[in-house]
Amino acid sequence: MTSAADTRTGPYLELFAGRGAGGPVGARRQQAIERFEAAGFPGSRDEEWRQTNLGPILRARPVAASGRALGDGGALPFLYPDCDSMVFVNGRYAPAASSPPEGVTAFSLADPAGAGSELLAEHLGASVDGRASCSADAGVHPFAALNTALFEDGVALGIPAGTALERPIQVLWLSAPSADAAAGDNGAPASMEVSFPRLLVVAAENSQASVIETFAAADPAAGGYFVCPAAEFVCGAGSVVRHTRLQADAAGAFHIGFQHARLDRAAAFDSSSLAFGGALVRNDTVALLDGEGADCTLDGLYVLDGSQFTGNHMRVEHRQPHTTSHQLYKGVLDGQARSVFNGRIYVHQAAQKTDAKQTNRNLLLSKAALANSNPQLEIFADDVRCTHGSTIGRLDEDALFYLRARGIGFEEAHGMLVHAFAREVTDKATFEPLRRDLEARLFASLNGGRSNGQGG
Amino acid sequence: MLRVSDLHAKVEEQEILKGVDLEVGAGEVHAVMGPNGSGKSTLAQVLAGKEDYEITAGSLELDGEDLQEMAPEERAHAGLFLAFQYPVEIPGVGNSYFLKAAVNANRKARGESELDAMDFLKLLRERATLVDVDEALLRRPVNDGFSGGEKKRNEILQMAVLEPRLAVLDETDSGLDIDALKTVAAGVNALRAENRAFVVITHYQRLLNYIVPDHVHVLLDGRIVRSGGSELAHELEEKGYGGFDGARAEA
Numbered sequence: 001m002t003s004a005a006d007t008r009t010g011p012y013l014e015l016f017a018g019r020g021a022g023g024p025v026g027a028r029r030q031q032a033i034e035r036f037e038a039a040g041f042p043g044s045r046d047e048e049w050r051q052t053n054l055g056p057i058l059r060a061r062p063v064a065a066s067g068r069a070l071g072d073g074g075a076l077p078f079l080y081p082d083c084d085s086m087v088f089v090n091g092r093y094a095p096a097a098s099s100p101p102e103g104v105t106a107f108s109l110a111d112p113a114g115a116g117s118e119l120l121a122e123h124l125g126a127s128v129d130g131r132a133s134c135s136a137d138a139g140v141h142p143f144a145a146l147n148t149a150l151f152e153d154g155v156a157l158g159i160p161a162g163t164a165l166e167r168p169i170q171v172l173w174l175s176a177p178s179a180d181a182a183a184g185d186n187g188a189p190a191s192m193e194v195s196f197p198r199l200l201v202v203a204a205e206n207s208q209a210s211v212i213e214t215f216a217a218a219d220p221a222a223g224g225y226f227v228c229p230a231a232e233f234v235c236g237a238g239s240v241v242r243h244t245r246l247q248a249d250a251a252g253a254f255h256i257g258f259q260h261a262r263l264d265r266a267a268a269f270d271s272s273s274l275a276f277g278g279a280l281v282r283n284d285t286v287a288l289l290d291g292e293g294a295d296c297t298l299d300g301l302y303v304l305d306g307s308q309f310t311g312n313h314m315r316v317e318h319r320q321p322h323t324t325s326h327q328l329y330k331g332v333l334d335g336q337a338r339s340v341f342n343g344r345i346y347v348h349q350a351a352q353k354t355d356a357k358q359t360n361r362n363l364l365l366s367k368a369a370l371a372n373s374n375p376q377l378e379i380f381a382d383d384v385r386c387t388h389g390s391t392i393g394r395l396d397e398d399a400l401f402y403l404r405a406r407g408i409g410f411e412e413a414h415g416m417l418v419h420a421f422a423r424e425v426t427d428k429a430t431f432e433p434l435r436r437d438l439e440a441r442l443f444a445s446l447n448g449g450r451s452n453g454q455g456g
Numbered sequence: 457m458l459r460v461s462d463l464h465a466k467v468e469e470q471e472i473l474k475g476v477d478l479e480v481g482a483g484e485v486h487a488v489m490g491p492n493g494s495g496k497s498t499l500a501q502v503l504a505g506k507e508d509y510e511i512t513a514g515s516l517e518l519d520g521e522d523l524q525e526m527a528p529e530e531r532a533h534a535g536l537f538l539a540f541q542y543p544v545e546i547p548g549v550g551n552s553y554f555l556k557a558a559v560n561a562n563r564k565a566r567g568e569s570e571l572d573a574m575d576f577l578k579l580l581r582e583r584a585t586l587v588d589v590d591e592a593l594l595r596r597p598v599n600d601g602f603s604g605g606e607k608k609r610n611e612i613l614q615m616a617v618l619e620p621r622l623a624v625l626d627e628t629d630s631g632l633d634i635d636a637l638k639t640v641a642a643g644v645n646a647l648r649a650e651n652r653a654f655v656v657i658t659h660y661q662r663l664l665n666y667i668v669p670d671h672v673h674v675l676l677d678g679r680i681v682r683s684g685g686s687e688l689a690h691e692l693e694e695k696g697y698g699g700f701d702g703a704r705a706e707a
Contacts, residue, residue: 402544405504406558406614407532407565416557420548420597 008041008058015064015150015194023115028125032148039140051340051372052282052311057192057226057254064152065090065193065225068176070097070218078172078216080433085170089218090177091195092153101169104209105158109151109198119158123234124200141284144258147196147230154198157211161236164208168242168431171211173197175249176218177225192224192254199231203239203267210242212434217250217277224252224279231259235267237291242270244434248441249277251306257283265291265320272428273300274438275310276445282311289316289323289351300329301425303445304337304369311340314358318351318381325355330425331362332418332446333369340372343388349380358388363395363421418446457482457653458503458622463514465502472498474678475514478655480622485654487664487689490675491697496657497541499675500626503655504538505531518622532558533565535621539611539628546598551610552580554598555617562618583616587643605636612643623647624655629663641666661693674700 016033041058042049068090075087075097084101086108087094093108100106107114114120125148155171177193203209215227227249235241241261249255255278261269275281287296302310316325331339341360362371373390395417403413422442429435458480465473472495480486490496502509503516505528516523518534526534546554559579560570571579584591589609599607608628615623625644629637644654644667656667664672664686672688673680674697681700682688691699 396544396546398544399546401504401506401528402540402546403554403558404528405532405538405540406554406618407529407562408557409529409561410527412557412561413529416549416554417546420546423548 009037011062012146012150013037015062019150019152024121025115025124029149032125032145035140036142036145036149039142039145041142048313048342051342053280053309056224056280057256060224060226061191062194062226063191065175065177065195068178070094070174070176074218075172075174078174078214080168080170080212080431080437082433083168083170083212083431085172086155087172087174088153088197089174090193091151091173091197101165101167104160104163104165105156106169107156108153109156109200110153114156117156119156119200119202123202123232124156125232141258143228143256144230144260144284147198147228147258151196151198151230155200157199157201157209159201159203159207159209159239161204162206163204165210168210168212168434170214171199172214172216173227173229174216174218175222175225175227175253177222192226194226194228197227197229199229200234201232201241201243202234203236203241205236206238207236208240210244210431212244212246212431214246214248215255215277216248217253220250220277222250222252224254225250226254227257229255229257231257233259233261233269235261235263235269235294237265237267239264240268240270243272244429245271245273245283246438247273247275247277247281247283249281251277251279253278255281255283258286259283260286260288261296262288262290263294263296266293266295267291268295268297270297271299272425273298273312274426274441275300275302275304276441278308278310280309282313284313284315286315287317287325289318289325290320292320293322294320295324296326298325298327298329299425299428301422302329302331302339303422303442304331304339305334305445306337307335308337309339312342313340314343316343316345316356316358318345318347318354318356318384320351322353323351323355325357327358327360328425329360330422331360331371332365332422333362333371334365336366336368336370338370338372340374341390342374342376344376344378345386345388347377347379347381347384347386351381352383354381354384354386356384356386360390361421362390362392363418364392365395365418415446419443422446457519458655459515459517461515463499463502463516464512465498465509466512467498467509471512472509472678473502476675476678476680478673478680480653480655482621482653483648483650484671485648485656485667485669487669487672487686488655488657488675488680489659489661489672489689489692491659494675495678496659496675497626500538500541500624500657503531503536503624504528529561530565532618532620533562537615537618537620537623539608539615539623539625541626541628541630543599543602543607543611545600545602547600549598551596551598552594555580555594555614558614559617580617584613586646587612587616588639589613604631605633608632608636608640609643612640616643616647621651622653622655624657626657627659628656629658629660637663638666661689664689676700
């Protein structure tokens, strides 16, 4: 007889059978699969996971997504102009659709030429499941461990010291599941294609780079597939790393992501996470402010409707003095959508003069939408400035009346106010094509949502 | 133009307006004066269509059309404008973007072509100059972080841009220093026209030194207890509202 845990973890352990075992990366894969096997999938008693219902993912049998060729120009609608790009289809590199950056180290993780690189040996997987880098209670992240064990391909990006890239690098993670993967009972697929996109960004001292990750589906109506990405950012002293994470998966998709940033002295890491798609989405972010004067900005926006779920779990550790972290996460929820924001700021004893701010604001557009917000501070230094706040509310009726009293119709006034709420996050995008894309997506999401009935 | 007859309105089971009669003709300026709690702001909000208030009796007509049947935006389309006592702060919505949306929503509703960016900007600049509003205010979010005086000026600017037929000014003078008061009054006076009427709601007589009304009404405990010419405002200044208790008893 097999236990429940076996039936859930078993198919993932089977996927491991074909993965390469050689070299330092192979050793980390081995370590990761062992950790995953020991920890298993989190249960309802696991504090960090109890509000994320993994049922639909765990009930489906994972099948490795096949590397599928995309028709000519299939990636084009998702690519920005004035940008270098690396395109992945079902987690595998599509060189014909890509125009990788020059003057930096940029290669596909599946490229044998890169297998022996120092970049990988030193950094890949070193932080994601390396418990040593986090405080003891951080524990193993089972999906990050899965990614390390099972990724087939991904991006390794090394920015040389002193180099400032002028163009952003867009990494497109396109899912194109085969049609039969979508079939299943009660809306839950019996099997689902799973991919494990992997990103490693190593910004050497005093370098600058901007990376845009786009998660999308070739067919927005595609059925259940599962994306389980992991990203590592190693931000060297004085480096400036901007990161945008646009999650625009198909409506039926599952997406459990993990990202980890380690900041050295005076490094700046600025990451925006924008979530529009997917049925069940979660994104965990860990930022370690590991050098004096490190500065981290984490912004997020989730726009949800129907029965979408999105969870954002943040962990920011201030480990050195004069470190700064600012978080602003905003959510717009319509229909029966649910969201969780779990933010933890951990200020170590050594981190005097920490300046930490965490804000989570939620706008509920329907009676059935539900937002959970749990900001937490753990402070072990005595000379710090830490603030956190969260709000969950409905549209400001007075503002709505004010706009209408000026002749602006209900629908337009409603749209203006919701846009204004969300734009605080999207307006931060400085790369014009990205900002315009975010605005268009915001507009489409909100206007699609309106047709599902007015909450107010 | 505006005809209010025997208007009764309540909020949360408390009756505030207890039979208000008010008739305003084109080109006229009416002042409605009264102490706190007399129902002045309720009257303004009911005119603009705030849903918190329930009209239990009486009627409201603008040019013969029943206002009660109209949504707030439809009232605006029909030419009604309320300068709010407490203008609402709307972070994230640019002042000039908001004004353009408002102007074009009204034009569209009236079957007129929408203004393009250039034409709108021209109109906005012209009106901003007319009511002495600094262009920097136009670039900021609607009322967000504005001082009290800036908010009131912004209301007058909106009025100047929207060109209403009937403008209701709800305590636009409250909290203004004398210079700001003069600016606001000058803006209103610049907009006085044959086909435009004003209802100026105020607690104090001072504003009426600068906006001279044709008619003054005293609102007390939800009723207009006395009406007269502009001299009535001066009488109020001398006697205070206490002198009208008798009138209330008679009413």
